[in-house]
Amino acid sequence: MLVGYVRVSKADGSQTTDLQxxxxxxxxxxxxxxxxxxxxxxxxxxxxxxACLKALRNGDTLVVWKLDRLGRDLRHLVNIVHDLTERGIGxxxxxxxxxxxxxxxxxxxxxFGIFAALAEFERELIRELHWTSSR
Numbered sequence: 001m002l003v004g005y006v007r008v009s010k011a012d013g014s015q016t017t018d019l020q021x022x023x024x025x026x027x028x029x030x031x032x033x034x035x036x037x038x039x040x041x042x043x044x045x046x047x048x049x050x051a052c053l054k055a056l057r058n059g060d061t062l063v064v065w066k067l068d069r070l071g072r073d074l075r076h077l078v079n080i081v082h083d084l085t086e087r088g089i090g091x092x093x094x095x096x097x098x099x100x101x102x103x104x105x106x107x108x109x110x111x112f113g114i115f116a117a118l119a120e121f122e123r124e125l126i127r128e129l130h131w132t133s134s135r
Contacts, residue, residue, distance in 0.1 A: 001060045002092075004029035005052045007069045011038035020065040023094050029063050041072035042123060053080070058088035066096035067115050072123035077116040081109075 004024035008015035017036055024034055035052035049070075056062060062084060064070045070091075071077045081103055084091055091112070093101045101115065102108035 001033065001057070002027065002029045002063050003052060003056055003060055004034040004063045005037075005049060005070060006034060006065065007037045007039065007041060007046070007049070009038075009040050020069060023065050024063055027063055027092075027094055041068055041070070041119075042076075044073070044076055053083070056084070056087065056089045061090040061092050063092045063094065065094050067093050067101065067112075068096070068119045068122065072119050074116050074120040077119065078113070081112055081116075 004021075004027075006017040006020040006024065008017055015038075021031075021034060021036075025031060033055075035048040035055075037046040037048040039046050052062070062070075067077070070080065081091055085103055091101060091103045093099055093115075101112045103112055
């Protein structure tokens with residue numbers, strides 16, 4: 001079964017998950033199996049992500065639009081993928097830098113590690129720019 005997860009960073013309605021949802025549905029994810037959060041990717045305590053991860057079963061595949069929608073913290077991403085792998089669950093990234101990720105293969109695991117590090121780096125750059133501009 002394909003299970004989808006979408007996320008936007010702001011809960012104020014200024015961002016929408018429509019593009020992400022459309023991509024997941026086009027990839028074959030059932031609309032009833034899409035979980036949606038409105039929170040920073042750096043936060044570990046996203047309720048819909050927790051529900052999504054809990055709902056996944058052996059043989060399922062977690063589908064995300066881009067890797068940074070799943071998270072921007074390297075340790076958190078690595079822990080999620082490790083947990084999924086241990087449970088027999090795959091991860092599929094549809095677009096962006098991580099689109100080559102297939103965690104069921106050795107090369108896919110390598111690509112995941114590289115792009116997880118890039119996602120964290122991008123988040124740190126955003127934080128530095130915000131900090132610099134607010135001074």
